[in-house]
Amino acid sequence: MSELPSKLDFSDALRQLKAGQRIARAGWNGKGMWLTLSPGGEVAASDFWAANNKAFAIRNGGSAVVLPYITMKTADNFIVPWLASQTDVLAEDWIVID
Numbered sequence: 001m002s003e004l005p006s007k008l009d010f011s012d013a014l015r016q017l018k019a020g021q022r023i024a025r026a027g028w029n030g031k032g033m034w035l036t037l038s039p040g041g042e043v044a045a046s047d048f049w050a051a052n053n054k055a056f057a058i059r060n061g062g063s064a065v066v067l068p069y070i071t072m073k074t075a076d077n078f079i080v081p082w083l084a085s086q087t088d089v090l091a092e093d094w095i096v097i098d
Contacts, residue, residue, distance in 0.1 A: 007092060008092070023035050029075075033072060037068060
């Protein structure tokens with residue numbers, strides 16, 4: 001595999017995310033923050049945390065399909081859903097986290 005440039009634009013970073021890599025902005029202030037792709041898939045009703053999602057999955061035959069989404073590991077060690085800002089999309093300081 002070819003060596004990655006030290007800093008990526010969002011298109012290249014997104015390709016790395018889809019390939020299973022963790023990515024981050026070099027300019028983020030929080031230490032240890034990164035993004036990962038949660039691939040989604042069919043989830044059993046018993047595996048849902050939210051009561052309304054669990055109830056839907058039960059009514060849906062015992063499971064529900066969750067679509068892929070991006071999550072962030074925050075500086076204070078939480079996993080949260082993440083959505084890119086315009087600044088993130090235009091940034092060219094994305095890096096792959098080993």
